[in-house]
Amino acid sequence: MPKIIQSTLYSTLLLGIxxxxxxxxxxxxxxxxxxxxxxFDDGAAEISTFDPLSQRLFVTxxxxxxxxxxxxxxxxLSLSTTIPLASFGATPTSIxxxxxxxxxxxxxxxxxxxxxxxxxxxxxxxxxxxxxxxxPDAVTFTxxxxxxxxxxxxxxxxxxxxxxxxxxxxxxxxxDLLDPKHPTVKTADFSSFSKQDLENQGVxxxxxxxxxxxxxxxxxxxxEDLFESPITPDRDIEPENITVSHDSKTAWVALQENNAIGxxxxxxxxxxxxxxxxxxxxxxxxxxxxxxxxxxxxxxxNRPVFGLFQPDQxxxxxxxxxTYLVSANEGDFLxxxxxxDGEEETFFEEDERINDLVLDPTAFPDAIALQEDxxxxxxxxxxxxxxxxxxxxxxxxxxxxxxxxxxxxxTQDGLELVFDSGDAFEQITADLFPDFFNxxxxxxxxxxxxxxxxxxxxxxxxxxxxGRTFAFIxxxxxxxxxxxxxTDPENPFFVNYINNRDFLGDxxxxxxxxxxxxxLLFISAEDSPNDTPMLVxxxxxxxxxxxxxxxxxxxxxxxxxxxxxxxxxxxxxxxKLSTTCKETxx
Numbered sequence: 001m002p003k004i005i006q007s008t009l010y011s012t013l014l015l016g017i018x019x020x021x022x023x024x025x026x027x028x029x030x031x032x033x034x035x036x037x038x039x040f041d042d043g044a045a046e047i048s049t050f051d052p053l054s055q056r057l058f059v060t061x062x063x064x065x066x067x068x069x070x071x072x073x074x075x076x077l078s079l080s081t082t083i084p085l086a087s088f089g090a091t092p093t094s095i096x097x098x099x100x101x102x103x104x105x106x107x108x109x110x111x112x113x114x115x116x117x118x119x120x121x122x123x124x125x126x127x128x129x130x131x132x133x134x135x136p137d138a139v140t141f142t143x144x145x146x147x148x149x150x151x152x153x154x155x156x157x158x159x160x161x162x163x164x165x166x167x168x169x170x171x172x173x174x175x176d177l178l179d180p181k182h183p184t185v186k187t188a189d190f191s192s193f194s195k196q197d198l199e200n201q202g203v204x205x206x207x208x209x210x211x212x213x214x215x216x217x218x219x220x221x222x223x224e225d226l227f228e229s230p231i232t233p234d235r236d237i238e239p240e241n242i243t244v245s246h247d248s249k250t251a252w253v254a255l256q257e258n259n260a261i262g263x264x265x266x267x268x269x270x271x272x273x274x275x276x277x278x279x280x281x282x283x284x285x286x287x288x289x290x291x292x293x294x295x296x297x298x299x300x301x302n303r304p305v306f307g308l309f310q311p312d313q314x315x316x317x318x319x320x321x322x323t324y325l326v327s328a329n330e331g332d333f334l335x336x337x338x339x340x341d342g343e344e345e346t347f348f349e350e351d352e353r354i355n356d357l358v359l360d361p362t363a364f365p366d367a368i369a370l371q372e373d374x375x376x377x378x379x380x381x382x383x384x385x386x387x388x389x390x391x392x393x394x395x396x397x398x399x400x401x402x403x404x405x406x407x408x409x410x411t412q413d414g415l416e417l418v419f420d421s422g423d424a425f426e427q428i429t430a431d432l433f434p435d436f437f438n439x440x441x442x443x444x445x446x447x448x449x450x451x452x453x454x455x456x457x458x459x460x461x462x463x464x465x466x467g468r469t470f471a472f473i474x475x476x477x478x479x480x481x482x483x484x485x486x487t488d489p490e491n492p493f494f495v496n497y498i499n500n501r502d503f504l505g506d507x508x509x510x511x512x513x514x515x516x517x518x519x520l521l522f523i524s525a526e527d528s529p530n531d532t533p534m535l536v537x538x539x540x541x542x543x544x545x546x547x548x549x550x551x552x553x554x555x556x557x558x559x560x561x562x563x564x565x566x567x568x569x570x571x572x573x574x575x576k577l578s579t580t581c582k583e584t585x586x
Contacts, residue, residue: 044543052527105136134168158338202276295374331401441516474517516541
C-alpha cells in the first residue's frame, strides 16, 4: 500500500475517534478488491448495482458501451461477462436493480433525441426496452420495486444537421413495472410552472440569457433563428439525479444547473413544487474556500463570494418521523458549443473568471486587488447572476458548487437547511494531502482545482451501520470519499476520509490507484458475500471499481486503549506496523 495512504488511514482513524462527540466507535474502512478495465479517462467504470442472489456487480462502461458483469464471490472481483448495449444507443449513463431485474439507461447518439432504458435479468438476458426523455442521466427504482424513475437531463446542444440549438425539455420518465413484461411510461416535466413561479422560488433559469443570444444571433452567428424550439423555462430545467422516500410516494430530483430540487408526487406522477436552494455566504466564518490555482499555496479564506449549492446526487433518511435530504454539492455550469461552418463556436458560456468581469465599484471598492490572479481573479463564477440592476457590472459574485454536503429538512413549504459542512472538505484534504491539495482527477498535481469547484463532492450515500447513520461522500477530483456521522441531522461530525490513490504513481499507466470517483454503492452485511458491510466505489478516470469492507472500531476506554486501537488498525492493513504507526505506538 502506498505510504501516503497509510498515513491517511492512520490520521482519519485518530481524528474520527478524537473528534466524535457522541460516537461509541469509529469505522475501519479498507479496500479488499479492485477490478481494473485498463482504460484511462474514458468513463469505463461509472455507476454500479449489486444483485445479492447471483453475487454479481454490474458496472456501466461508457468507453466500451457495455455493462461489465463482475463476479463477487468472497468479495473478490473478477470479470464474468459483458452486456453489449450498441443496439440501444451510444453510451450507458446509469444502472439500477431490483428483485432480479436490471435497468440500464442509454443515451442516444444524438444527445438531444430520446434515450432508452433497457431491462435485463441478472444473467444478462434482454427482457424489454422503453423510450424515455433526452439524455437519461440516472435511473432509480422505488423502494417497493413498483416503478423505475429516470432523470432525463435534456441538455441543450448545437445540431450541425439543423444549424440550430436544440433544447429538449428536462423531465422524469416514470416507468410502471406492475407488468414487467409490458412496462408503461409516463413523463413528468415542468411545463405547468411559469417563469415567475420558478424565479420566485429562487430557481436559476437561462431564459433571459437565451433570449439575448437569439436577438443577436443573425449578427453574431449568421443564423436568423438560433434556437430550434421556443425559449421557455421548462426547457431550462435539467434533472440530474433522484432519491425516493421509503414509502415510495415521493421523489426528490436534483436540478443541478438550476440550483434547485424538484418534488415529484409518485401518486399523481406530477411535480408538486420546485424549490430553489439559495446560496452559501463564503464571507462567513467556517465558510471559506481556496479561490486561486495560481498562488502556489493553500489559502482557504473567507471571500466576498456566494456559492450556489448545485447538488449532483441526493439521498434521504428519516429521524424521529422527520424526513431529511442529504446533498453532495458538486456544482456545474452550462456551455453550448458546436461546429459552425467548419469551426468550433461557443454559442453560450455561463462561466467566466472574475478577472474578466467588470465589478461594481460600490460593492467592490477594492476590485483591482480582488481581481489579481492570486486572490479572486481566477475563480469561475456565473454570468447569469450578480447584476440585478442590469447596468453591466457585477454587484455580487456566485461561484459554482458548495464544496460541501448539506442536510435539508423536508417541510410543508419546501426545504429548510439544517446543516452544511462549510469549508471542512478543503480543510481536511489540505491537512491530509498538503502536497496534492485540490488536485485534479487526471493528474497528480497541486492546487489546480481551487479556481473551479475544489474537490467536487459528487456521489453520496446515507446508510445505517452499527446503530448509527453515516453519510459517504465521494470527491470527483482529489478522489476518495469522506464519511460523516449524521445520526443527529443538526450536528453531524467527521469520521473518516479514505483515498485509495497513489499520488506517486502514473495515472495513464494505471499505477496511481483510483481516480475520479463517480458512483457509490452500499452493500449491507445481510447481502454481502462475506457478511461484512461494504462500499463500492466506481472511478471513471482510472476505469476501476474498488470494494471496501466496513468494520466497527470499539471506543477506547483510555489513552492506552486508543493507541491499541490505532495499532490494531495498522496491523489489519499491513500485517505489521507501518512506519507511521511505529512512531506513535507504545
